[in-house]
Amino acid sequence: MQPVISITGLDKTYASGFQALKDIHLEIYRGEIFALLGPNGAGKTTLISTICGLVSPTRGRIVADGHDIVTQYRHARERIGLVPQELTTDAFETVWNTVSFSRGLFGKPADPDHIEKILRALSLWNKKDNALITLSGGMKRRVMIAKALSHEPRILFLDEPTAGVDVSLRKDMWALVRNLRGMGVTIILTTHYIEEAEEMADRVGVINRGEIVLVEGKAELMRKLGKKQLILQLKAPLQTIPEALAPYALEPGAEACELVYTYDAQRGNHNIADLFEALRSAGIAFKDLRTEQSSLEEIFVNLLREQK
Numbered sequence: 365m366q367p368v369i370s371i372t373g374l375d376k377t378y379a380s381g382f383q384a385l386k387d388i389h390l391e392i393y394r395g396e397i398f399a400l401l402g403p404n405g406a407g408k409t410t411l412i413s414t415i416c417g418l419v420s421p422t423r424g425r426i427v428a429d430g431h432d433i434v435t436q437y438r439h440a441r442e443r444i445g446l447v448p449q450e451l452t453t454d455a456f457e458t459v460w461n462t463v464s465f466s467r468g469l470f471g472k473p474a475d476p477d478h479i480e481k482i483l484r485a486l487s488l489w490n491k492k493d494n495a496l497i498t499l500s501g502g503m504k505r506r507v508m509i510a511k512a513l514s515h516e517p518r519i520l521f522l523d524e525p526t527a528g529v530d531v532s533l534r535k536d537m538w539a540l541v542r543n544l545r546g547m548g549v550t551i552i553l554t555t556h557y558i559e560e561a562e563e564m565a566d567r568v569g570v571i572n573r574g575e576i577v578l579v580e581g582k583a584e585l586m587r588k589l590g591k592k593q594l595i596l597q598l599k600a601p602l603q604t605i606p607e608a609l610a611p612y613a614l615e616p617g618a619e620a621c622e623l624v625y626t627y628d629a630q631r632g633n634h635n636i637a638d639l640f641e642a643l644r645s646a647g648i649a650f651k652d653l654r655t656e657q658s659s660l661e662e663i664f665v666n667l668l669r670e671q672k
């Protein structure tokens with residue numbers, strides 16, 4: 365796949381001496397939704413601010429849509445739209461003016477048709493003459509996205525797009541981001557909501573203490589690291605687990621009659637047929653069963669634990 369952003373050997377040390385990014389190598393592919401996931405203070409904002417040219421790299425190189433972000437800053441920046449965490453707008457300005465003005469800042473000629481298209485796509489068209497101060501929080505956030513899209517960037521950064529946004533609005537935002545990808549925009553979002561990465565991303569990059577710990581397709585990540593559990597509901601509670609079942613490392617479940625078998629979902633040889641046979645031989649009958657797969661949340665927590 366073709367990278368739209370290539371980062372090689374990127375370090376960032378702030379003036380305070382604090383090293384916020386350590387030897388980052390990362391490629392973002394054209395047309396994907398990439399979620400940069402990490403705990404507070406991991407370096408997510410520093411990384412996207414560096415790609416957007418707002419923070420200068422200490423070492424390393426970043427190329428955005430074919431342009432070096434340091435030596436060809438203007439060209440690189442033109443390709444990029446950034447929706448920052450904080451809403452930075454003039455509260456008394458109208459939606460239309462805010463978005464149109466932003467396009468002008470990039471030296472692009474006025475294009476009312478384009479502005480109309482994005483306002484409609486973001487369900488803001490009927491608010492175009494409203495002052496920002498009269499809008500709800502969710503609408504203001506959408507204005508920030510419209511602003512970032514006003515100069516027709518190929519790459520859109522969303523820094524914590526749903527921080528402090530309630531659950532139903534969060535779902536609207538996810539649908540919106542998918543729509544934007546449908547329009548051909550590559551999307552990089554930062555989040556510490558695992559649910560958000562799980563819901564939206566094609567690939568997930570995990571950053572912790574300034575280092576990229578892992579980059580993986582979301583489905584692969586879940587498949588690779590996800591443990592699966594088979595939960596058997598027994599007909600009668602077990603006092604002890606018979607010796608013959610020891611190889612399966614069975615554990616009692618949350619309910620009295622439950623027995624849990626944990627296996628690696630990726631491996632084909634997880635012996636479930638053998639387990640059933642062994643249960644039958646031991647005279648243990650079950651009336652129902654279900655499987656559960658670990659979520660990205662559990663995977664993430666385990667990853668960070670391993671790193672310590």
Ligand SMILES: Nc1ncnc2c1ncn2[C@@H]1O[C@H](COP(=O)(O)OP(=O)(O)OP(=O)(O)O)[C@@H](O)[C@H]1O
Nearest residue numbers: 378380382384402403404405406407408409410411
């Ligand atoms: N201007 C600065 N000078 C010194 N240190 C900074 C500066 N900006 C950020 N840092 C530090 O760099 C680290 C990474 O911060 P950053 O904002 O990139 O993290 P983050 O992953 O975006 O966190 P959050 O999820 O809380 O937004 C933090 O320890 C932060 O205190």
